Amino acid sequence: MNPDTMNPDKRFVRESMIPPAPPPRRISGPLARIRATLFPDLANGLVTLAILAALVWLVPAAFRFLVVEAVWTGASGEACRPEVVGHPVGACWAFIGDKINYLAYGSYPTAERWRPNLFFGLLAFGVAWMLWLGAPKRTWGAVYLFLVVPVLAYVLLAGAPALGLVSVATALWGGLLVTVVVSGVGIVAALPLGILLALGRRSDWPVVRILCIGFIEFWRGVPLITVLFMANVMLPLFLPGDLTVDRLVRPLVGIALFASAYMAEVVRGGLQAIPAGQRQAALALGLTPFQATRAVVLPQALKIVVPGIVNTLIGLFKDTTLVAIVGLADFVRVLEAARADPRWSAPAVPVTAYVFAALFYFAVCFGMARYAGFIERRLAAGAVR
Amino acid sequence: MIPPAGPMPAVEFSGVHAWFGTTHVLRAIDLAVAPGETVVICGPSGSGKSTLIRTVNGLVAHGAGTIRVAGVTLDGGAKAADAVRARVGMVFQGFNLFPHLTVLENCTLAPLHVRRVGLAAARALALGHLDRVGLADLAGRRPAELSGGQQQRVAIARALSLEPDVMLLDEPTSALDPEMVGEVLAVLTDLARGGTTLLCVTHEMGFARAVADRVVFMDEGQIVEIAPPEAFFDQPRHPRTRAFLSRILG
Numbered sequence: 001m002n003p004d005t006m007n008p009d010k011r012f013v014r015e016s017m018i019p020p021a022p023p024p025r026r027i028s029g030p031l032a033r034i035r036a037t038l039f040p041d042l043a044n045g046l047v048t049l050a051i052l053a054a055l056v057w058l059v060p061a062a063f064r065f066l067v068v069e070a071v072w073t074g075a076s077g078e079a080c081r082p083e084v085v086g087h088p089v090g091a092c093w094a095f096i097g098d099k100i101n102y103l104a105y106g107s108y109p110t111a112e113r114w115r116p117n118l119f120f121g122l123l124a125f126g127v128a129w130m131l132w133l134g135a136p137k138r139t140w141g142a143v144y145l146f147l148v149v150p151v152l153a154y155v156l157l158a159g160a161p162a163l164g165l166v167s168v169a170t171a172l173w174g175g176l177l178v179t180v181v182v183s184g185v186g187i188v189a190a191l192p193l194g195i196l197l198a199l200g201r202r203s204d205w206p207v208v209r210i211l212c213i214g215f216i217e218f219w220r221g222v223p224l225i226t227v228l229f230m231a232n233v234m235l236p237l238f239l240p241g242d243l244t245v246d247r248l249v250r251p252l253v254g255i256a257l258f259a260s261a262y263m264a265e266v267v268r269g270g271l272q273a274i275p276a277g278q279r280q281a282a283l284a285l286g287l288t289p290f291q292a293t294r295a296v297v298l299p300q301a302l303k304i305v306v307p308g309i310v311n312t313l314i315g316l317f318k319d320t321t322l323v324a325i326v327g328l329a330d331f332v333r334v335l336e337a338a339r340a341d342p343r344w345s346a347p348a349v350p351v352t353a354y355v356f357a358a359l360f361y362f363a364v365c366f367g368m369a370r371y372a373g374f375i376e377r378r379l380a381a382g383a384v385r
Numbered sequence: 386m387i388p389p390a391g392p393m394p395a396v397e398f399s400g401v402h403a404w405f406g407t408t409h410v411l412r413a414i415d416l417a418v419a420p421g422e423t424v425v426i427c428g429p430s431g432s433g434k435s436t437l438i439r440t441v442n443g444l445v446a447h448g449a450g451t452i453r454v455a456g457v458t459l460d461g462g463a464k465a466a467d468a469v470r471a472r473v474g475m476v477f478q479g480f481n482l483f484p485h486l487t488v489l490e491n492c493t494l495a496p497l498h499v500r501r502v503g504l505a506a507a508r509a510l511a512l513g514h515l516d517r518v519g520l521a522d523l524a525g526r527r528p529a530e531l532s533g534g535q536q537q538r539v540a541i542a543r544a545l546s547l548e549p550d551v552m553l554l555d556e557p558t559s560a561l562d563p564e565m566v567g568e569v570l571a572v573l574t575d576l577a578r579g580g581t582t583l584l585c586v587t588h589e590m591g592f593a594r595a596v597a598d599r600v601v602f603m604d605e606g607q608i609v610e611i612a613p614p615e616a617f618f619d620q621p622r623h624p625r626t627r628a629f630l631s632r633i634l635g
């Protein structure tokens with residue numbers, strides 16, 4: 001304490017400046033960090049202990065079920081019955097192994113399964129191209145993923161007799177293939193449509209605005225299951241009599257429009273967060289309203305709503321399981337069908353099927369969330385750098 | 386109104402009115418700015434200075450009267466607005482730089498999209514203007530990494546990247562810390578002396594006295610007095626001008 005600065009009657013002039021010093025140990029360093037994270041005070045410390053206790057109980061149990069007591073090989077349900085194998089049985093992975101082709105392709109003809117495989121490959125290549133931020137020519141990656149892959153996928157999967165690819169009816173498609181096609185089409189359609197709807201909702205032109213509001217509110221106000229039923233029954237009614245719509249395409253249209261309404265609201269949130277001055281500055285520079293939106297407003301708005309967009313995409317991905325209700329054999333539906341196989345009747349089989357479905361969906365959704373987190377950190381770093 | 390003698394004005398208002406809803410914010414504005422002239426606009430808050438300046442590039446639509454900029458008449462259509470905006474640069478009180486772009490990208494936007502020169506030419510142009518405001522070495526930074534004064538200088542370079550006939554400035558130094566006002570005014574002084582037509586809203590009276598050709602005083606949406614700076618500051622005629630000057634000069 002400096003008596004001169006504390007004394008109201010005293011004039012003070014500093015004689016030498018104080019150099020910076022490191023903080024004391026108790027507020028920095030690894031031990032202090034662990035302490036501050038796990039045991040900052042009594043209440044938090046108790047919560048930490050409770051969580052640790054739960055982990056100690058859960059992790060070994062899960063490990064025992066998934067690995068130690070799991071059955072890895074076998075040709076029928078017998079292999080997964082405790083009374084046959086003579087020890088408690090956890091997951092019956094033999095069942096998944098036996099059904100893996102059915103889970104991946106549904107009833108797609110065995111001789112033609114190279115086509116879905118090629119499709120998965122083309123898709124994975126495009127997705128990797130887009131997700132790897134340092135990749136060369138990412139604009140072409142987007143063109144490839146959003147235009148080339150859909151066209152190739154259609155030709156490849158549905159078939160083109162002119163090219164020597166026999167037609168495969170969509171009723172035969174199933175499993176992972178259907179889940180990937182439905183969610184892929186949903187994502188590819190929902191993002192651009194959602195952006196257009198969000199921009200339309202803020203348009204200066206009342207007719208456009210009202211149409212967009214009506215569209216968004218309609219799809220948001222109807223449950224997805226209803227949308228799927230309606231698409232199935234009503235879409236054919238809207239089209240001329242001789243035009244039939246494929247049973248796979250009907251729910252696809254429904255899901256894409258449903259997801260785009262949610263996407264529109266997410267994007268609108270971002271647009272609203274951009275100050276009006278940004279648009280004015282762009283217009284004052286001579287950019288047209290379209291250029292101002294494309295080059296100045298949208299990039300900033302989309303950056304803000306990355307978490308919301310990913311949240312919507314995750315929801316969309318999980319919602320695709322509902323297409324089973326209109327008769328599509330998506331991933332969950334084929335798991336259901338597979339577990340009902342009498343050859344594989346054993347108590348462990350249904351449990352394994354659901355655990356496998358949960359792990360699959362969790363892995364994909366968690367992957368999306370982690371990637372979004374990575375993008376967010378990169379954008380945040382880029383903003384100030 | 387008597388038509389001004391000499392060459393065609395850079396900016397010409399005749400009988401201009403503007404409304405926000407039912408609020409009458411610009412009333413019977415008549416003003417001609419000659420090419421190369423520097424006109425400073427001042428007046429109390431809410432007197433319509435920003436609105437006046439924004440009608441010049443059509444950011445605010447005027448409700449009546451005629452505005453001609455470099456020979457183009459703003460008729461409310463997109464075509465006229467585009468033609469005028471391509472020749473008029475604007476600097477805002479709050480800078481309004483694009484935070485997602487680098488300093489250089491802020492300044493190449495107009496050359497690339499409006500004047501449609503190639504990327505290399507746009508970069509060279511932008512670097513030239515950044516150099517003019519003394520910031521060429523910060524071209525790779527983001528706006529958030531710059532001080533307020535540097536940001537406003539970038540905004541000036543960005544407006545200059547249009548190679549504009551007219552520059553509009555709306556209180557370019559009001560959002561700055563006092564120590565940064567000088568660097569921005571120095572750039573503006575340099576522009577004015579270099580022959581750029583400036584229409585500048587500011588309360589920096591030292592700058593007005595030193596650089597302006599004429600000072601316009603506005604109140605309640607109308608022009609109350611126009612005079613060369615010496616006459617404006619030393620012998621203000623209108624009582625409202627005198628009251629305003631005594632308020633801000635103390």
Ligand SMILES: Nc1ncnc2c1ncn2[C@@H]1O[C@H](COP(=O)(O)OP(=O)(O)O)[C@@H](O)[C@H]1O
Nearest residue numbers: 405408410428429430431432433434435436437
């Ligand atoms: N976007 C707007 N909507 C409605 N009223 C506005 C708007 N902008 C400005 N005004 C009003 O117009 C008048 C003039 O405003 P402005 O031109 O910003 O004045 P100044 O720049 O001289 O302070 C003020 O009464 C203000 O409240």
Ligand SMILES: [Mg+2]
Nearest residue numbers: 434435436556
């Ligand atoms: Mg103002």
